[in-house]
Amino acid sequence: MVVSTISPGRQFFDKHLETITAGKIDEMVDRDYTEDAVLITFFNGFENTPAPMTINGRKNIKKFFHDYLKTIEYIDIKSLDFTEAKGAIFFQAKFTCKLGLVSVGDAWTMRNGQIAYHFGFWV
Template identity: 65%
Template structure:
């Protein structure tokens, strides 16, 4: 039996999820996001911030992820579809969290090995 070797993009993705699961939000953002990165998200779990909304810069992205994780709690991935291009990472997943079963999809536009623009979809 042969084992497929993970691409650099898949390794980046796996390390990103591992950092989130370990609660290393600030470390993950500093490592994975460009200084001027942008997140546009349809996450609708914040009662004080209706979706969609856009976040700019690492400090605001850190605040978003800390708040996001406080709302959803742990992520237990049930399904994951992953693909990539030379400049982008795309995935769709279903997972359970404090909000129940969710389906998400993300597209990350990469520049210089970091996420420059992160589009997030939440169902």
């Protein structure tokens, strides 16, 4: 019998994705990000805000994700590569959204079970 276990990092990622796709942005940020978290993103879907963007703190990260979800509307993952190392989570994915098929890559540096630094790439 083969027993497959899902790592804590993958469980964290799955819950993060589930919460954001459900539109529960405030819940996701409060649970998943440190109070002083920094999000650096190359998302280029905002008309008046060019990439890259550096967003500091939960309040501003919530605003970013509310605007992000309004812009992309939905996430339908087509492929996902995931790995983790002590204190960090890395993934790249292709998904469809209102903007079409996109490729993303993210690196999360964790502190006490929450994201302290979130680096996001968007192609």
